[in-house]
Each structure stands twice: as structure tokens, then as C-alpha cells.
Amino acid sequence: MSKRFFYILKRELSGYFNSTIAYIYITLFLVMVNFFFFKDFFITGTLSMRNMFDLTPWIMFLFIPTVTMRLWSEEKRRGTDEVLFTLPVTEWDIVLGKYLGGLTFVVITILLTINIPITLLFLGKVDPGPIIGGYAGLVFIASAFISIGFFVSTFTSNQIIAYLLAAVAGFLFFIIGHPMLTSGTAGFFSEAMSYLGLYAHFTSIGRGVFDLRDFIYYTSFTAVFLLGTHFVVKKRY
Amino acid sequence: MISVRNVTKRFGQLTAVNNVSFEVKQGEIVGFLGPNGAGKTTTMRMITGYFQPDAGSIFVDGIDVALNPLKSKALLGYLPENSPMYEDMTVKEFLSFIMDIREVEQRKQRLDYVIAAAGLESVFNRFIWELSKGFHQRVGIAQALISDPRFLVLDEPTAGLDPNQILEIRALIKELGKEKTIILSTHILQEAEALAEKILIIDNSKLIAQGSKEELKGKLLSSNSTKAVLRKDDNFSKKIGEMKGVSEVKTRSLDEYTEYMIFSKGDVSEEVFELAAKTGAVLKELTAESVSLEDIFVKLTSKGEKK
Numbered sequence: 441m442s443k444r445f446f447y448i449l450k451r452e453l454s455g456y457f458n459s460t461i462a463y464i465y466i467t468l469f470l471v472m473v474n475f476f477f478f479k480d481f482f483i484t485g486t487l488s489m490r491n492m493f494d495l496t497p498w499i500m501f502l503f504i505p506t507v508t509m510r511l512w513s514e515e516k517r518r519g520t521d522e523v524l525f526t527l528p529v530t531e532w533d534i535v536l537g538k539y540l541g542g543l544t545f546v547v548i549t550i551l552l553t554i555n556i557p558i559t560l561l562f563l564g565k566v567d568p569g570p571i572i573g574g575y576a577g578l579v580f581i582a583s584a585f586i587s588i589g590f591f592v593s594t595f596t597s598n599q600i601i602a603y604l605l606a607a608v609a610g611f612l613f614f615i616i617g618h619p620m621l622t623s624g625t626a627g628f629f630s631e632a633m634s635y636l637g638l639y640a641h642f643t644s645i646g647r648g649v650f651d652l653r654d655f656i657y658y659t660s661f662t663a664v665f666l667l668g669t670h671f672v673v674k675k676r677y
Numbered sequence: 678m679i680s681v682r683n684v685t686k687r688f689g690q691l692t693a694v695n696n697v698s699f700e701v702k703q704g705e706i707v708g709f710l711g712p713n714g715a716g717k718t719t720t721m722r723m724i725t726g727y728f729q730p731d732a733g734s735i736f737v738d739g740i741d742v743a744l745n746p747l748k749s750k751a752l753l754g755y756l757p758e759n760s761p762m763y764e765d766m767t768v769k770e771f772l773s774f775i776m777d778i779r780e781v782e783q784r785k786q787r788l789d790y791v792i793a794a795a796g797l798e799s800v801f802n803r804f805i806w807e808l809s810k811g812f813h814q815r816v817g818i819a820q821a822l823i824s825d826p827r828f829l830v831l832d833e834p835t836a837g838l839d840p841n842q843i844l845e846i847r848a849l850i851k852e853l854g855k856e857k858t859i860i861l862s863t864h865i866l867q868e869a870e871a872l873a874e875k876i877l878i879i880d881n882s883k884l885i886a887q888g889s890k891e892e893l894k895g896k897l898l899s900s901n902s903t904k905a906v907l908r909k910d911d912n913f914s915k916k917i918g919e920m921k922g923v924s925e926v927k928t929r930s931l932d933e934y935t936e937y938m939i940f941s942k943g944d945v946s947e948e949v950f951e952l953a954a955k956t957g958a959v960l961k962e963l964t965a966e967s968v969s970l971e972d973i974f975v976k977l978t979s980k981g982e983k984k
Contacts, residue, residue, distance in 0.1 A: 447777040451763070458765045458804075519761030523820075526725040527778045528751040676728070 444529045448537025449544065456507075456545045465506055466549050472499050473553050487564050492556060493574035497581050497638070500546075501614055504582060505606035507546055508589025509599045511538050512673075516597035521676075531674045539590055539666055546582045550575065577641075580658035584638055585610045587665035594672040613661075614638045678703055679724060679828060679860060684733035686719050693719040695882040696733070701875075706854040708873030709862035710974065716882045717862040718758050721832050724860070725755045737828060751779070754826035758833055760817025764806035768797060768816055771805060772823055779824040787823055794849055795819040810837040818846065822853070829853065831861040835868060847872055866974055878977055885977050893973050902966045903939040903946050906931065908959035916952055920945065934961060 456462040476499075477492040484491070515521040524534055560566045589606030596602050617637020634640035638661070641654040679701040686694040694716040701707045709717045722728040724735055726746045735742040737749040763771055772791070776784050792798060795815040800808055805816060814837050821829060834850065835843045850872055853859065863869055869876050876893060878886040886893060907913060909930075917937060918926050922945055927938040939945060946965045953960040 444778055447774065450777075451766075451774050454770065455763065455765050518764065519757065519759065520763055522722070522727050522757045522761055523763075525727050526750055526753070526755045526757070527775070528747045529778055530747065 445533035445537035445540070448524075448529065448534055449541045452511075452538050452541025453544055455510075456541075461506070462545070465503065466552065469499065469503055469549050470552055474556065477556055487560050487566050489556060489560065489571050489574055492553070493577060494643075496550075496553075496578055497614065500578075500582060500585055501610045502607060504546060504585040505589050505603045505610065507542050508586055508593055508606050509602035510593070511542055511590050512593040512669075513597050513599045513602040517599075525676070531670055535666060535670045535673060539586060539669075542586045542590065543579075543583055546586060547579055550578050550582065577654075580641075580655070581638055584613070584658055584661045584665075587662040587669075588613065591665040591669045591672075594669055610638075617641075678736075678738065679858065680736040681720070681724065682734050682736075684720070684723060684730045684735060686716075686723060686728060687731050692882050694723070694730075697879070697882075697884045698733075699877055699884060699887055701858055701860050703858055704854070704856065705875055706850070706859045706861070706873050707875045707877060708869035709860060709877050709879065710866065710869045711862075711864065711879035713864060715879045717879055718832055720879070721755075721830050721860070721862060722757075725753055725757075725830055726750050727757075751824075752826060752828050754821035754824060754829045756817045756821040756829075756831045756834055759836070760814055760820075762805050762813070762816060762820070765804070767804050768801050768808075768819075771816065772819060775820050775823055781824050787825060791819040791822050794822065796845065811839060811842050814838055815842070815846075818849075827857060829857055829859045829861075831859065833863060834861055835863070835865070843868075878974065880977060886973070901941055901944050903937075903941065903944070903949055904962070904964045904966050905937045905939065905949050905953070905960065906934050906962035907937070907953060908961065909933055909935050910956065910958035912956045913953060913958040916956060917949070920948060920952065922948075 473492060473496055476495050477489075480491055512521070515524065525531075557566070557571050560571075585606075588609050589602075592605040592609055593602040596605070614637065617634035617640040619634075635657070641657050644651055644654055681697060681699050684694060684697050685692065697716070697720060699707075709720070711717050719728065723730050724737070724742065726742050726749060729743060737752055740749045740752070742749045763774075766774065772788060773784075775781075776787065781787050792801060795818050797812070797815060797819055800812050800816075805813065808816065814834075818831075818834060821831065831850070835846050838846060847868070850859065850861065854872075861872065870890060873890075875889055876887065877884060878893075914928070914935070917923065917939065920941075922943055923939055923941045925940040927940075929936040929938075939949060944965055946963055950960065950963060952958075
């Protein structure tokens, strides 16, 4: 790896911001997150973002595939992967640059929800711990969704298929550990599933508990799919 | 020097490139000629490191492309077929991106040079998706040149250009060829004839001939070619193949006539006339032809019936 991955990241980001879809994406995401948050906020009247951190992953699993679907599919469709692979960069530069490009874009959108904690600060005394923890959790879960969407987009040159594959795969990983599915199962199985699933790790982060195990989980989840992407990309033809 | 040694590439059952070897010497312009689907693009993709060969090896300036791809890629400028590019970038952004990755020094100077050389002044700030096919292709050429590479690999550099632009780009390639080593593919014979000092002919995944234009012609000129057009006549068809000195006969059907291309040692046009008279075949046309590159190409690559 070299600093060249940074140029790939930069190009990926400029690709997002050069397209109108990025702005529609950001607007829609912010409107949805704000709507769902403030809808209940005035009813419950608690100065907590718990509600938002519980909800945003559900929105993300639909939105992030729109970010990842073009990461490879578009390169394949336009043949620009041939330009990339014949430039003096390694496959790792390309994979990391693209992944971080997607992640940076999503992190920017997440940070734009800053209006919510600011509103809370104006309304009273807020415990910053769970908010920081919750945002960190969102970034980690975004990273996991991006890595899985990135991986599946290497298999098709069709963006719609890439979107659907990413949404389905993300959804599966999200729900396997959900209490709705694991509550009826036996001890070990239930624990294993909730460890594998994205959901369980997220709830503890959302509560402001930043457990090392969750950190390891998200990092390794992302790493596995980045390794998979690198493998597919390295093999090419 | 680019050295391709016994390179083979398969895609599943299909062998796209079969045991191909050749060398491109320093400062040479080599034309890669062959029908569509013959293996030109696949070979170029292996030289540039996009594909890995299944067997054999490729060296660019002594660097093994498989072992040290970063180094070999840094030496090469590459124009891929159809020159794919990031359509969502402007010409300026795209060229800057390539300069970033290729770590070009003296950026301003290089940028000014490629913009002038490829004639991009008027579209410099436009998005690539807005460009016509001709400009698109020229941005591709600019991109390949921007790092001032010692080696250029150009896959159909004049595809999609209008006749004036073709002449401009050919002049540019000729000019570049004075100091750079260039390998270019084309299926246009005149282009290879106009640009290349050495020609490689590839057909059906195999390299079937290589040499300078003169060498290739010389090979064929040891045999003459005679064109004869006759009313369809089986007896003549049979006997012409058995005629003394004739090495090969290709035929083409033209309604009630048949066109024969007769390759032979020495001029056989008189004998052909006599044979036609003897068999009673109706002779419409008889020409002793000089050999053009096109004949070489057709002779080597066509799968026309052999008699």
C-alpha cells in the first residue's frame, strides 16, 4: 500500500459529489432520520438520541447499497477498471481507496445529522457518552454495510443487481442476531447468532457501552469482506 | 524493449492467445494487425498487466510484468480499446487524477504538452460524458502520454476519429515514435502500413507472421499472384490447382463467375490463359497482381476455401 490509495479515495469522493444522486441521497437520508426522530421526540420528551440510533441502521441498510452499488459495477460496466488496473497502483490501494471513499461519503452524511444533538443541547443537560458512542456505532455499522455492498458489487456490472444483492446481504446480517429471531432458540445457538449479527453489537454501542468485543466484531466483519473483495479483484480474469 | 515469450491466455474453453512470442525493440513502432477477436486486445492487456497470462512471461525493459507489475506499469502509457474513462469527471480532473497516481513531476508542463498534442484546448473544462467520440479518444491518448512514458501501448488509437483527426493522430504517433517504443493495434491495413516499421499478424489466437513490411512482402513475392475471373467451370477449377508452380489457389464466387487468386512461383498468367483455352472455360479477366499488405493479410488470415 502506498499513498496512492488516497488519490483513489479522492476520485471516488469526487465521483459522488459530481453526481446529483449524491445530493438527493443526502437530503433524503437527513429528512428521514430527522422525521423519524422528531416524530416521537416531542411525545416521549426525553433528551436522548437512543431512538435515532435504534432507527438509523434500518435506514442505512436501504441507503448504503446506493452508495456501494457503483463502487465496482460502474467500473465494470464502463470498462474503467482497465484504466485502474493498468496504473501503477496495487489492488490493495484500489480496494482500500474505494472502500474509504464510500465510508467517507457516508460518514459525511451521518455527521450532517449534527442538528439533532445540537437541538438536544439547547433543550437541557445531555449526557454526551451515549451520543458519542451511538455515533461511533453508526460509523462502524456503516463500515460493515459498505464492505458487504462493496464485495457483492464485484460480481455484477449491473447497478440495480448490485443494489439488491447488497440490501439483501446487509439485511440478512442485520437480522440474524435480532431478538425477534433468536428469542425462541437455545442458549448457545442464540448467542452465536447474536454475535454474528450486526444488530446485537449495535444495541450495546447505542446504549453508550463501547465494548472491545463489538469493536473487534465490526472491524473483523469489514476486514473479511475487504479481503474477499481484494481476492475477487486480484483474480479478475 | 518489450519482450513477449510463449504467452498463452485462456478464458474457460477458449484460447484467446496461443503461445505468442515477439519482441519490440527500443524506439520501434510495431503494428499489431489481425481481424477482430484474433487476440490483439488480450495480448495488449497482458503486456499492460490487466490480465495475467496462463503461461509464458512478459518483460518490459527487462522487468517481469508478473513479478513487478508496479514498476512495469509505471513505464507504460496505455490507451485501452474504446478508451474507457470516468465520465463523471472533467477532462482536467481526469488528467490530474492520472498525474497524481503516476506521480508526474512538472505537471504544468506535461499538461500543456498533452493538451496541445491531442488538441484538447476547447474541451479542457468539459465533462467527459459531454464529449464527442473523437474528443473522447483524444483524451484517452492524452492520458496515455501524460507521464511521458518510454513505452506506449495503443489499442486502436484512431478508432472513432474522422479522417482529418486520423491523419493528425497518425502524425503524432509517428512523431512520438522517434523517441518512444510503441506497440499499436489496428485492423486497418493502411494504418499499419503508414505507421509501423514492423508488423505482427495475429489470427485465431496465433501469431502467424512478423517482420518489416518489406520482409512480409518479400515472403509473398517469392510467389507471384494472378487474379483470374472465369465463368463457373468445374474442370478448370480442378486443373488449376494441379498446375505446375502453383502453390495455392483461393476462390471467391461472383454470381455466375468465379474469381481465382492464384499464388505461384514465377508468373503463370500465360499458363492460366492456355489452361482456360484448353478446358474451354470462358475467361473474363486475367491480371498479374502486385502484392499489397492487404494481400498478405488476406492470404494469411482468411479461412477461404483452398483448392
